[in-house]
Amino acid sequence: MEHLKHLNLDDAWRNEPFALPVVDARAWGPQLRFSAPPRLIAEFYREHETNLAVPFLLYGSGDFHYLTALRLRRVAEPVVLVSFDNHPDWDVRPPKWGCGGWVNRALELPHIKHVAVWGCGNFECWWPHQIFGNRRAERAGILEVHPWADDRPVKDRQRKGAILRENWRQRFEQFVNGLASENIYVTIDLDCLRIEEAVTNWESGRFSVVDLEWALGKLRESCRIIGGDICGAYSPPKYARRKQRFAAEFDHPKIGLPAEDKIRAINLTTLEKLWPTVVGT
DSSP states (O other): OTTEEEEESSOSSOSOGGGOOEEEOTTTHHHHSSBOOHHHHHHHHHHHHHHHTSSEEEESOGGGTTHHHHHHTTOOSOEEEEEEOSSOOOBOSSOSSBTTTHHHHHHTSTTEEEEEEEEEOSGGGSTTGGGGBOHHHHHHTSEEEEEBOTTSOGGGGGSTTOBOTTTHHHHHHHHHHTTTTOEEEEEEEGGGBOTTTOOOSSOOOSBOHHHHHHHHHHHHHHSEEEEEEEEOOOOOOOOSSHHHHHHHHHHSOOOOOOOHHHHHHHHHHHHHHHHHHHHTO
């Protein structure tokens, strides 16, 4: 179990799923949620560097997804990052460390060969909002985003990387076939899933759990998954700074939530299916 850990930042998971060793980092949760200044990121990294270095990590809300970029610092070999997320997380605007732009922090690392984000369902991949995304990396071919285009105008379906329910598996197989025997790091934000299968702090996506199980199976057939993480479970937001709270509340959608016990039951059911598939057990 030394290669698996639960980094508890926000009590999104209770009763220690899979009996994972737990790192109690709840004191850091309000400081890191949604975004944090570089000084705090450096302090957190110094304190939890070894905990972040485990191959497979479970943590809470997708508001902390940018910690994946810190984990990738500890990967010692060239790797392709495959992200399943309802958001591209490619925003080039400040803050430097935040859940909306962490993919750019990953791309700054010399051993990250390529980044592919699958299942984006929100507006950020389309005009005019895509002007804030890292289009330079996309044009260079080191970043690819695959947004759902089923409910977009026909012309939008020609966007590079666009996928439809009817063809996304074919596109994903083509992607995997091009990876040969690459090392893969997989990150899953549960907001890429339908609302029936995951309750998160963000808008819900369109993948099903079965879709992700299939995709992970395809990756394992051709590649070596050397690490991964799952985040995205809902937790009540708590913030340490006024500007942080303002930005986060402005950016988050207003969503209706079921009762707390139902939220936990839905998310745990999904985790029990996905976690073994990610870690390969």
